[in-house]
Amino acid sequence: MLYYTGNNSGQIPGNLPQPYYWWEAGAMFGSMIDYWYYTGDPTYNEVTTQAMLWQVGPNQDYMTPNQTKTTGNDDQSFWGLAAMTAAEVNFPNPPENQPQWLALAQAVFNTQVPRWDPTTCGGGLRWQVFPFNNGYNYKNAISNGCFFNLASRLARYTGNATYAEWADKAWNWMRSISLLDDAYYVYDGSDDTINCTRLNRIQWTYNAGALLLGAATMYNYTNGSQIWQERTEGLLKATDVFFQDGIMFEVACEPVNRCNVDQQSFKAYLSRWMAATTKAAPFTFNAIMARLRPSAQAAAQQCGGGDNKRTCGMKWTQGATWDGSFGVGQQMAALEVVQANMIAQSRAPVTNSTGGTSPGNPAAGTAGTALFERVTKGDRVGVGFLTTFVLCLFLGMIWWMIID
Template sequence: MRLMPRCRDSYPSWILRTSITLLAGSTLTAGLQLDLTDPNSIKAAASNVAYNMMTFYTGNHTGDVPGNLPAPYYWWEAGAMFGALIDYYYYTNDSTYNDVVTEGMLWQVGPDNDFMTPNQTKTEGNDDQGFWAMAAMAAAEQKFPDPPADKPQWLALAQGVFNDQASRWDTQYCNGGLRWQIFTFNTGYDYKNSISNGCFFNLGARLAVYTGNDTYAQWAEKTFNWTQAVQLMDSNYHFYDGAHTTRNCSDINKLQWTYNPGVFLLGAANMYNYTNGSALWVERINGILNATSIFFQNDVMYEVACEPTNTCDTDNYSFKAYLSRWMAASIKYAPFINGTVMNLLQKSAAAAALQCSGGPNGQMCGQKWTAGATWDGTMGVGQQMSALEVIQGNLIAQVPIPVTNKTGGTSQGNAAAGGGSGSANPALSLNTITGKDKAGAGVLTTLVLISVIGGAWWMIA
């Protein structure tokens, strides 16, 4: 993804929706009405937010490309949005958007069924690819309807991305890790960041649980240990943005974003589950969860790196969606965090609902949940997705435990999926990882285009 501010020139047409239910214990004159004690109210609120989010989507319009969002949104955020809608079906059983999700996801799989689609690969980063893979993984875990038999399947898509990224593990600099960018010609190729490695860790841990293949768990453990050793995660479990290979990752950029602890938390919860309650993963889960306190004011989530200074960009507006998403999902794998997480989700959801009071229809969601019922003046896919995930996450106790291939999962896998059988770095061949099912490795394609990295680069101690 790109930390580059861009401005929206115009807004889509809006359709008014009927207001719904009440915020717990109070009557409001503005904001999305929500009663967190009533599952039907939560579902109705989620329906409202999802509907307004999809007014931004043009991929189902004649002449547009399925799976793409219009400018200023980058491709990765469309994958993240489909992940939110897969969650929406899981939480509400409302299939309104299922066909759109399936069409968009399958349109973007690429010729090797690994989300290396030709319309994006010139600027695609490991984190971008990872967000699409995690959406596919959620579809497998949550029994989202399987694609037609002659189309790529959710589990195999996630495996294909994992295999591609395993082939990119780079020990030339920083003793390991994934680079942010995939291709040498892109600005950011010399940067190793938490979110790219976090997506890989998250995906590996979840594949280990779903398939029972220890190869994935070994990669997940290796990635977590590397993140800790290189100090992208400090001793107090704060995750920092990244560091440059040109300095052997000695120049840690201490910018902190909500999605980094989120992506590692769900991976750690899966590893706790996979290891049958390992004390090490209990410690790591508690450490990560405790460290998220930096992202809460009075138990309401906020984006500490940009909200106070009004410098959030299009990407940043969506980041709270992922912390919300992964905190809720982690409960199913590590139930001992339920009390802590639900307190934060409930208070954040109530605050987010108050911010859904702007735009032409008076129901668009802003970003600053800490601002109360005074709409902050922003709206977009990220703001809607963030509100959607934190609201629907309050239904986590009402939904079944995610499935595996031994507990009712129907998605078909392919342990050798991805771009090819060769490794981009022979010294890092997956042959060094034991396990009866070896993950395949991708072959990197060289393309020519330069993308620009931007955004806020200030430090949080």
């Protein structure tokens, strides 16, 4: 959190300074929600809630007007997934007159459904939301994987089958263009100008993680169906490509020292979603912890760098020799993999029927939907008085016109 300046005077809550993009701030606050979930330490709750609410946008759907030049479906999703986690772990609810965690997650889902594009590639979400942004023609794994992840978790939390149907649809589409192949490897994306006939076959940790938790959640939602168990097992086995001697690494860029600012954070999300997978699909626990324990030990060794001797590097496979890199991504990845090792002692994510307290709004984010507020008894009384007053005024005007 030392990198975060949004709570300083004159700064915008929820934003990270350059060179970090908006999406990574949403991902970071997801980590702080996880931190509270694992530790119970409320130190960062107030600043996290402030940031999460400041960035909701005018329609309370994480479509912030001042981020249009960089808003992808994946960017919006990372904020929505943070809100989803807040609902699942009963992170303290915002004030009643503010948007609520579950409703925010539903709003993100509802804004993305109309963007599903069957005109090319047989379906799928584009990477970018707006046509004027580079990447609008790219249909990628992280945008569709996050949509799948969110849909599955909304299905589990609410019991609403519509979310599960969209999760199935997203999964089937990714399989149809081999973005997810028979061996459960997840590739980065393809271009709709060629109808997704050729793939960018780079593999990233966060793509695999997004699908892994989504599949595990569908296993949970379907009460342990064999097909979702097989899919979860397949995705978990395929993550072996991201582990070297049992330690997580970013295979596409780490060995050649080419990881950019975004990519330096990706291991955080595989760690986060692996840990959550053990709760959704407990049969994965031993296999996942066999990956997370040595990775956490290695990450901790990389956190003795810098002048403060607690700066984390990226190359966990390098042992105690700090690799010289530093930043939000490195700190977040180390935090997530270390705290993920507390998952066995942590309570299971809740649902609407198992203690969840976050108010929802199934119509959040849809056109014509009023900004979500919980209606109180006082609100209803006030509306009643207002209605009576307006009716009397209207009748008085009619009477005045009649007698004039």
